[in-house]
Amino acid sequence: MSQRVNPNLKKDLSKYGSKDWNECFHCGNCTAICQLTENESLFPRKTIRQAQMGLKDSLISNVDPWLCYYCGDCSESCPRDANPGELMMALRRWQTVKYEWTGLAGLFYKSLASLIIALVLVAIAIFAIAYTKDFNHEALMHFGHSLEFWLIICVFSIILVPNLIRMFYFTVIKAKVKAPFGSYISGFFFLIGHMFTQIRTFKCDKQTTRWLAHFLVVSGYLSLLVITVFLNWFGTENQLIINLGYITGGLVFIFTFILIISRLSKNRELNKYSHSTDWFFIIWLFLMGLTAFLVRLFIDIDMLTNNFWLYMIHLMIITQWGLLLVPFGKWTHFLYRSFAVYFSNLKIAGLKKQGKL
């Protein structure tokens, strides 16, 4: 089936990142220099072509953007300054929006104002709830604890899982991937391991420190999630859990702070262009770690009763994060990146089975 060339997609895509890629004349340097590109999946040149021509169907079924870790080699070696790395980044944002079924991600990605309004509304709602609880910190903490729990369940089942199913539909079913059944099983174990480690990053040069910072933030964030939500960090008397909480909370805000600094300094290709959603993601992660750390600290030094506002702010940040930034923002790359490797392996297995590789 032939696809229709769509010039409007180009305009649409340029809202998700820089649009230098228009100037690409397909010399293929980017593909040649990329450490991750393999015979089975060549990128980024072909993806740039799809973007230039506005082949929406091809782009939506293309998992390649998620396989790129943005080392920046392609953009540095590009003779036309077409910035292929930034296109892959923009496409990840675009695909995040396309996989998301409610359309809210699209709204927040394209309109900074609507995201800010939503954040403010959530903050007002938390304030209103605190008001109904007469600004009693114990009652609010009790409420907050169950809110966190239900938020996780709801966001996962209503938004994230359906989105993953959509991603599967676009990249496997619609792309007519015919993988043997065994590859679905064998790939799954790799998927789980990869989700938490992102070991593919090591195929790229110069990425070790970045990987380490990322790994510490991810493990810190996940541990903090488990410790606060499931081990009740703010309510527990167990000294081990309390100390673990301090360590993980500290990890999160210290390393996110480092990541914020590097985005500000624009020291790498990756950091040269930051979309508003990048900033919200990383700043809220930082604030979450910081306020959690302070809340527990205030409990331990017995100051929280007189500083009710601290927990209220923490709850506002957590709710904004869980309700807006996780389902409709950059957080989802945690899932898409891992599943993209899974789906890509299915595609390769399918092609091998058909003897096309």
Add this chain to the structure above:
Amino acid sequence: MEETRIGVYVCWCGTNIAKMVDVEDVAKEVAKLPNVAIAKDYKYMCSDPGQDLIVQDIKEHKLDRIVVSACSPRIHELTFRKALENAGLNPYMFEMANIREHDSWVHTDRAEATAKAKALISGAINRVKWHESLEKRSVDVHPATLIIGGGISGISAAIEIADSGKKVFLIEKTDVLGGAAAKLDLTFPYMYSAQQMIQPKIKKTNNHENIEVLFNSELKDLSGYIGNFEAEVNQNGKEIKIEFGNIIVATGLKSFDPSVIDNYGYGKFSNVVTSLEFEEMLLSGNILTKEGREPEHIAIIHCVGSRNQDFHEYCSRNCCMTALKYSNQISSALPNSNIYQAYADMRAFGKGCEELYTKTSRKNVIFLMFDQKKGMPTIKKASLKDNFEMLIEMDEKLSGESVEVPADLVILMVGVEKQEKAKEIGQTVGISLCGNSFYIEKHPKLDPVATTTDGVYVVGSCQSPKDIPDSISQANAAAARILATINKGSVTVEVTTAEVNEDMCCGCQTCISVCPYTAISFDEEKKVSIVNEVLCKGCGTCGSACPTGAIKSKHFTDQQILSQIEGLMFKSFELQEV
């Protein structure tokens, strides 16, 4: 013949010859041949010391004929003839044996190559014995010039020549000057207005006191030779006779007719237009479909009729950049439109052109590549539910996908081809066409302006597709060459011509029918053929066709050729001594 003293020189050409031919042995052996007064070998005969060696030996050893065995005479025959002249000998008392291209470069066995070198030189020695002194001749040059074609090339050359005070006849088949360039709106890559550049030139041409423009006229007949041409020009049915010394052929180009390509539906779809028609649209100031709507999707298809085995194999050279120019113009006029460039290869060859491509790639243009060998785009009518008129189906090469391109207006970048009457004009002035029907220049690298017919120059797109600056450069080069000839006042003409022995001529006129240069005429009184030595190129066709042997080709007499063959056939030098 005993008194003849021949000097033989064997060149090493560095290692070019010496590697495969034992030059020292050759020199030693040929020295033994009769009439050879001296035989030497030398590293580079063409060098100044090499030539000086010949000059000195001629004086010291009283040599009267010279053989140089080196490279091809095409390269250095004139060099050595000059050396003979410097030593006071007639330059035609010289023969060259080619032991490089014909020997060392094409053989792998040293012994055989050495033997062949000896045979070649022996042939040359036998030939040079029969060489005769020939005198160079010169003819006066008529100071007027005929220019055929009033396009940008023709008028540029005309102004150049006329400004120096020489007369120019400019014949133009239509009733306006300017040719193809005058039909353009802006020009690539700098977006200068073609009208603003060309109209003043046209005006100057029309009003120039030294230029006589003959509109609505065609060249009927041409006779004469360099310096002294005479032409019959038909102007609106009226015959005009003019005389001049040189000719510039600037007949220009014709656009390819795209209706022969079914895929593009030219003539079938009203909104499929050629680049020329689009140029008119730009000049009128309105980019509109036939229905009078502003087009939203504009597709430009490149290489229409060019670089395709079925039509023209060559690149028409201007279309890629013109297409980029259109993109820029459309983008300024209709900023919200979508422009698609379906191209086979983007050829941004000239000054400022790559920059134009870069600039264009930043605009609202989508570049789509197709492979002519695998199939050209096809234009189809869009379905009723689409809000545009046509769909172009193509296999996009860089993505490997089959795509459809929406279009309200399609511009076909038609290629350039020869003028309709290129062949007739070529025959009249005595120049030939290449495989692509463009006029052949004298040398593709070293003399791209002159032709094999002396006094006839080719400029502009009739020689090969060209853009405006290249056409003007070539036109001005031809003008300079002609002015140099006029300034000199006379030209040297070839002396190795044919000669009729009137006593032997039977008047059969066979020679007249075979002469490719119309150099032979018939004297009705004497009933014999007469060779016009200025027109004759010395090709020898008449000499070999003459049934009575009345025609002798100077410098290629039967005696010279047969002796050379005899020399070549010597089995060995020992045999000859016996």
